[in-house]
Amino acid sequence: MAYVVTQSCCADASCVIACPVNCIHPAPGEPGFAEAEMLYVDATACVGCGACATACPVDAIKPDSVLTPQEQPFVAINADYYDCFPHLDRRPLAATVPQRRLGRGGRRRVAIVGAGPAGLYTADELLKHPEISVDVYDRLPTPYGLVRAGVAPDHQHTKQVERLFRAIEEQPGFRYFLGVEIGRDLTLAELQAQYDAVVYAVGASADRSLGIDGEHLRGSLSATDLVGWYNGHPDQVDLEVPLDGASGRAVVVGNGNVALDVARILALDPSALEHTDIAALPWAALCRSGVREVVVLGRRGPADAAFTLPELVGLAGLAESGALDVVVDTGGASLPTGTRKLEVLARLASRPVTPAHHGVRRIVLRFHTRPTRILGDATTGVRGVEVERDGTTEVVDADIVLRAIGYRGRPVRDLPHDEATGTVPHVAGRVRPGLYVAGWVKRGPTGFIGTNKSCAEETVASLLDDLDDPDESVSGLPAPVGTAASIAAVVAGRRPDLVDLAGWRAIDAEERRRGERRGRPRAKIVDVDEMTRVAHPPSAAGPDRRGYPSLRRLVTGRDRRT
Known part of the structure; x- marks a missing residue:
């Protein structure tokens, strides 16, 4: 029994790491990994252990014995890749390098504008560094961007990438400020005064005419x-x-x-x-x-x-x-x-x-x-x-x-805009020291959900280079003012009805509860005011599911309800 990849790749690479015989390609570090439509299992090398299927966050890998008739073509599709790229030596093309650590000490705070795949993959890359904390902003009370609002409803397997995002949200140092619009509720200048760096990952929301x-x-x-x-x-x-x-x-x-x-x-x-x-x-x-x-x-x-x-x-x-x-x-x-x-x-x-x-x-x-x-x-x-x-x-x-x-990026307030490409001009994600872009606002509407991972890695590398620059006069990164609590107080003062992680968990749970009654994975709440009410029930003063006080209680000492 061999395993078969049956859909586009999320580029998490968990399956590649899990495979004991290196039979899944292209792997990280190999040509085409970030741009490939999908990954491929070599049936001649696969030992049928199932480790890849267990590791895959979107259930894209299945044993060939359980494929439906509609999925059978993927057996030949996987085999075709190895006809062109045998990988007979089974050696990885890129060595694993030690995790980078910031050379300059102290805690660092980064704001990410946009809670879609690009923003969350960027948060994940940053949170690999325990000295960095991340606040993710989005104008909607719900995160996940096009995974929530762009993937077709009959492609529920693709939406399972939400499990990756949930794991990112659970990391220490992660916070949500949802329902907060940058450019309306807070300006870029206000963010830059409070954070060591700001990353925009706002996507491309317009369409081409x-x-x-x-x-x-x-x-x-x-x-x-x-x-x-x-x-x-x-x-x-x-x-x-x-x-x-x-x-x-x-x-x-x-x-x-x-x-x-x-x-x-x-x-x-x-x-x-x-x-x-x-x-x-x-x-x-x-x-x-x-x-x-x-x-x-x-x-x-x-x-x-x-x-x-x-x-x-x-x-x-x-x-x-x-x-x-x-x-x-x-x-x-x-x-x-x-x-x-x-x-x-x-x-x-x-x-x-x-x-x-x-x-x-x-x-x-x-x-x-x-x-x-x-x-x-x-x-x-x-x-x-x-x-x-x-x-x-x-x-x-x-x-x-x-x-x-095709999609097209709109100008973003306070950021430069290239009208020809619909993107923000940058070099490796750096707009200027302290200000960065990731996702479609950076590269245009290309690639797949998983493409945002390699895109985020490049942007975060540029950001870390600037944080590590010993000459602040060159990097242009002055120390921010305030603390994590004072930032939360400022945001809550502008948007008392903001949704934090506990609020999003409440929305998510309520949608799933309503969906269960109808035999659906979830029944989406589509009204912003209703989302806000669900996010702030009378018991919102209590701890969130990780045991921390709600953001509103932490900042104000009491709860506000809309």
Whole structure:
């Protein structure tokens, strides 16, 4: 029995460390580790001990004997890697180095702005140094960023990375200041006065526009907003999503993973989502939806498709199980060959198309097609999309058009901004000594959840170099004022309803309790005021689950309730 990796990697590398025979690659220090779509188990070297499966935080590794029919392609996918990269010597390419320690003594405090994967991986890297404490700020009362509000609800295995984040939160020296917006409640200058360093990890929250006529009609939406809507993001609770139009069709422009996610959620029978953490009102709306076909437009050909192999394999599995009909439309052009992704597309293209009157919902992967304008008017909203393929123009009837052509970073108050890349200019994460960036605000919207780990390692290395600089006139890092308690007092004075770790634990527990009653992993609270009330029950003056007094009690000596 051999073990098989079945999804994209979180880059935690626990499985690599756990493997006694070094059969999981690429490993840390090897080419491609941080950028790889996934890791691969060498079946010829695997001894079937299961240590990797036990160590994997997202349950991505399974014995080949228990794979579902939809997961069987991953056996060949894992083997393909070793056909190209045998790793016969089984020696790691990078030696383990001793844990770095700061050369200059004393306690150090670092503020991290953003509680998504980038922020939490950065906190994890910093907390490896016992002399450093970390305060993580976020404008929402809940952490985890796109893991909570961006991962599709039918990908619950991906969301299990939350277990890693929970372990980070439990480390000594970690604090949350949630529901606190930097730039509104506190300024960057105020943070820098209180901390040795500040790291921004705020992501890229905007979407790219198509730049065509009709893009602002009712029913023309960004996939970013739709993902937030069905995931219960407070900013998108009131998003108008017209799912009951006469055409019964939605069009998604783009062919990355987000495009496949939104197409799948719109096309799946809602019963397939009933036991996920999809937000309640969007699920009810999908139950009433008239959408029966989702057309995914790719401007280029199948070989250039941006979606990853694991996402495509998952879609193919739905088609082969009968949950969806998937059509590959190349406009008559032959499918190229040469990669496993193209082989999966060819397998989908060879499947017989289920007649529309059979009632099976359909996703059409249409390549070599460029949208030229969105049709409709202010009264009726979207009615269709004019598209061009090989010089020929036609109209695809649709009631909703979703642009899924990438995220884009907005300017961040008090930080420089590169308009061309949508990022903050930096060198190895350093904006200037004392101010740093990590995640998408640093590198742009690229990579996977686990990519943030190597990104955080680079930024933290630059930060530690500055903290260790013996010449403060060069590093520009003056000693901060105040103490941990005085910082908490300042923040609580600005935001008396802030949510700390104990408050987040209360929200999390309540969501899980409500979800358990409905057979779901959680039932998300989507109203910010309700989150705040749950975070501050009458007993909030008591200790948090680690035995420490609540932040509010520590700072004010009493509890405030909203």
